[in-house]
Amino acid sequence: xxxxxxxxxxxxxxxxxxxxxxxxxxxxxxxxxxxxxxxxxxxxxxxxxxxxxxxxxxxxxxxxxxxxxxxxxxxxxxxxxxxxxxxxxxxxxxxxxxxxxxxxxxxxxxxxxxxxxxxxxxxxxxxxxxxxxxxxxxxxxxxxxxxxxxxxxxxxxxxxxxxxxxxxxxxxxxxxxxxxxxxxxxxxxxxxxxxxxxxxxxxxxxxxxxxxxxxxxxxxxxxxxxxxxxxxxxxxxxxxxxxxxxxxxxxxxxxxxxxxxxxxxxxxxxxxxxxxxxxxxxxxxxxxxxxxxxxxxxxxxxxxxxxxxxxxxxxxxxxxxxxxxxxxxxxxxxxxxxxxxxxxxxxxxxxxxxxxxxxxxxxxxxxxxxxxxxxxxxxxxxxxxxxxxxxxxxxxxxxxxxxxxxxxxxxxxxxxxxxxxxxxxxxxxxxxxxxxxxxxxxxxxxxxxxxxxxxxxxxxxxxxxxxxxxxxxxxxxxxxxxxxxxxxxxxxxxxxxxxxxxxxxxxxxxxxxxxxxxxxxxxxxxxxxxxxxxxxxxxxxxxxxxxxxxxxxxxxxxxxxxxxxxx
Numbered sequence: 209x210x211x212x213x214x215x216x217x218x219x220x221x222x223x224x225x226x227x228x229x230x231x232x233x234x235x236x237x238x239x240x241x242x243x244x245x246x247x248x249x250x251x252x253x254x255x256x257x258x259x260x261x262x263x264x265x266x267x268x269x270x271x272x273x274x275x276x277x278x279x280x281x282x283x284x285x286x287x288x289x290x291x292x293x294x295x296x297x298x299x300x301x302x303x304x305x306x307x308x309x310x311x312x313x314x315x316x317x318x319x320x321x322x323x324x325x326x327x328x329x330x331x332x333x334x335x336x337x338x339x340x341x342x343x344x345x346x347x348x349x350x351x352x353x354x355x356x357x358x359x360x361x362x363x364x365x366x367x368x369x370x371x372x373x374x375x376x377x378x379x380x381x382x383x384x385x386x387x388x389x390x391x392x393x394x395x396x397x398x399x400x401x402x403x404x405x406x407x408x409x410x411x412x413x414x415x416x417x418x419x420x421x422x423x424x425x426x427x428x429x430x431x432x433x434x435x436x437x438x439x440x441x442x443x444x445x446x447x448x449x450x451x452x453x454x455x456x457x458x459x460x461x462x463x464x465x466x467x468x469x470x471x472x473x474x475x476x477x478x479x480x481x482x483x484x485x486x487x488x489x490x491x492x493x494x495x496x497x498x499x500x501x502x503x504x505x506x507x508x509x510x511x512x513x514x515x516x517x518x519x520x521x522x523x524x525x526x527x528x529x530x531x532x533x534x535x536x537x538x539x540x541x542x543x544x545x546x547x548x549x550x551x552x553x554x555x556x557x558x559x560x561x562x563x564x565x566x567x568x569x570x571x572x573x574x575x576x577x578x579x580x581x582x583x584x585x586x587x588x589x590x591x592x593x594x595x596x597x598x599x600x601x602x603x604x605x606x607x608x609x610x611x612x613x614x615x616x617x618x619x620x621x622x623x624x625x626x627x628x629x630x631x632x633x634x635x636x637x638x639x640x641x642x643x644x645x646x647x648x649x650x651x652x653x654x655x656x657x658x659x660x661x662x663x664x665x666x667x668x669x670x671x672x673x674x675x676x677x678x679x680x681x682x683x684x685x686x687x688x689x690x691x692x693x694x695x696x697x698x699x700x701x702x703x704x705x706x707x708x709x710x711x712x713x714x715x716x717x718x719x720x721x722x723x724x725x726x727x728x729x730x731x732x733x734x735x736x737x738x739x740x741x742x743x744x745x746x747x748x749x750x751x752x753x754x755x756x757x758x759x760x761x762x763x764x765x766x767x768x769x770x771x772x773x774x775x
Contacts (some may be wrong), residue, residue: 277347292352313339353437390475415493455483512716530657535632563590604628610646620655633659635722636742653732661720665766666712672704696762720756
C-alpha cells in the first residue's frame with residue numbers, strides 16, 4: 209500500500225475532518241493490508257463512515273464533483289472513449305468530454321497507480337468525479353450491457369465463437385463466478401443469471417432477431433429490456449448451447465422445442481430455473497423462469513386481503529368439504545395464494561396432497577406431485593389415485609377439461625376439501641366456465657363453497673412515493689369512490705434507483721371473494737348468467753376487483769393508472 213495514499217486519506221479523514229481517530233485509521237490500515245482492498249473500501253466496510261458521507265467529504269476537500277451517473281448525466285461520446293473491459297478493470301465510468309479531457313467517475317481517487325495507467329492507455333487527459341461503487345457498477349450494466357467486458361474478451365479471442373461449451377457444475381454458486389479471470393461464454397451466462405436474480409426478475413427472455421439479440425427481464429410483472437454489449441448477436445448460438453448444457457438438454461437438436469431445469473445458488477440462496485427453448489427463424493429463443501427455493505411463503509395477512517375478505521377466506525379454507533376456486537389470468541398470483549391457503553391449514557392432523565403443473569415451491573409436510581403428460585400422468589389420473597391415500601385436503605393445479613372438473617366435483621361431494629383454479633375474468637364467471645365444460649348445474653351448485661378472483665397490481669415504491677399533486681385529475685368513477693370513503697392518501701412514485709425509475713417496487717393482490725350461499729346456489733341451478741350471480745353477490749356485500757383496487761389507491765398502496773391497467 210503506497211504511503212502517499214495512506215497519508216492523503218489520513219490527512220483528510222483524521223486531521224482535516226476529524227471523523228476518524230488515529231487508532232481507527234491504524235485499524236483501517238491493518239485491515240486493508242490483510243484483505244488487499246483499498247483504504248476507502250475498508251472504511252465503508254467497517255462501518256466507520258457511510259459511502260455517501262465519505263464521498264461528500266472527499267468532494268468538498270478535493271474539489272471534485274460528486275455525480276449520480278444516470279441517464280443524460282452520462283455522455284454516449286464519453287462511453288465510446290473507454291472499452292468495457294477497461295472500465296471494469298480500472299473501476300471507472302466515463303461521464304463526459306471537456307475539450308480534450310475525459311471526465312471519469314471513480315470511487316477511489318487515491319488509486320494513483322491505476323489512474324495513471326488509465327491516462328497512459330487513453331493517451332489523453334483524465335479529470336475525476338466521484339460516484340458510489342454500486343452506482344458505477346449499475347451504470348456499467350446500463351451503458352455497456354450486462355457482461356460487456358466478457359463479450360469484448362470473446363470478440364478479441366481467436367476462435368472464441370467456435371469454442372466448445374463445458375458442462376456446468378450443479379448448483380454452482382454464481383456469486384463467486386464474477387471473480388473468475390477467464391472470459392468465456394460460461395462466465396457471460398453466469399453474469400446474466402446473477403444479474404437477473406439481483407434485479408428480482410421472475411423470468412428471463414432471450415430472443416434472437418435477424419440483426420439483433422434481445423434480452424429482457426420480467427420484474428414485478430413488467431418486461432424490461434436490458435442493455436446488451438455490442439456484438440452479442442454473434443454469440444447467440446453458443447449462449448443458447450451453454451444454457452442447454454446447464455439444463456441437460458440436447459444441444460444438437462435445434463428444430464424442436466425442449467424443456468429442462470437448472471439448479472443454481474447465489475450465495476447461500478438456492479434457485480430452481482425452468483428452461484424452455486423454442487426454434488425460430490433466426491435461431492433458438494430461450495425463456496428461463498426463476499424460482500427461489502428458499503423464499504418463504506406469503507402468510508394470509510401478506511396477500512393484500514382486506515380484513516373482511518381475510519375473515520371470509522379464513523372461514524372458507526377451514527370448511528370440512530367443498531371446492532374453493534381461484535380465478536384469474538396467467539401470472540395473476542393464483543398459485544402463490546393457494547400456497548398461502550395450504551400453509552395456513554397445514555397441520556399434523558390434516559393430510560394434504562397436491563397435483564401441479566409444475567410444482568413451483570415445496571411445502572414441508574405436504575405431498576406434492578407434478579403432471580407428466582408424456583407418460584399420461586394428468587390431473588384426472590392423479591386425482592383418482594390421490595383418493596386412495598385418505599387425504600383431507602387436495603389441491604388440483606387447474607381445472608382444464610370436463611373430466612378433471614367431474615372428478616374434482618365428485619371428490620368434494622365425498623367429503624374432501626379441494627382447492628383449484630380456472631381461467632376467468634371474475635369470480636362469477638367461474639360458474640359459467642364450469643357449465644360450459646359440461647358440468648351439470650346441480651353438481652356445481654352443491655360442491656362449490658367459494659370463488660376468489662384476483663389480480664396483481666404494482667405497489668408504489670416506498671422510497672420515492674409522494675402525495676399526488678393538488679389539482680390532479682382522476683377518472684370520474686374513481687374520484688366518486690374516493691369521495692364516498694372520505695379521507696384518502698392518493699400517491700404516486702416519482703422514480704428512483706431503487707425502483708428502476710418506474711415508481712413501483714413489488715406487487716400486491718386485489719381480490720373479489722364470492723361466497724356461494726343458498727341464494728347464489730339457486731341462481732346456479734337455474735343457469736343464471738354470471739352478471740346476475742355477480743349482482744346478487746354484490747347485494748350481499750361482495751367487493752369487486754375494481755372496488756378492492758380503488759381502496760388500495762385510496763390507501764396509497766398503488767396508483768389509479770395501475771388499477772386501470774389491471775382491471
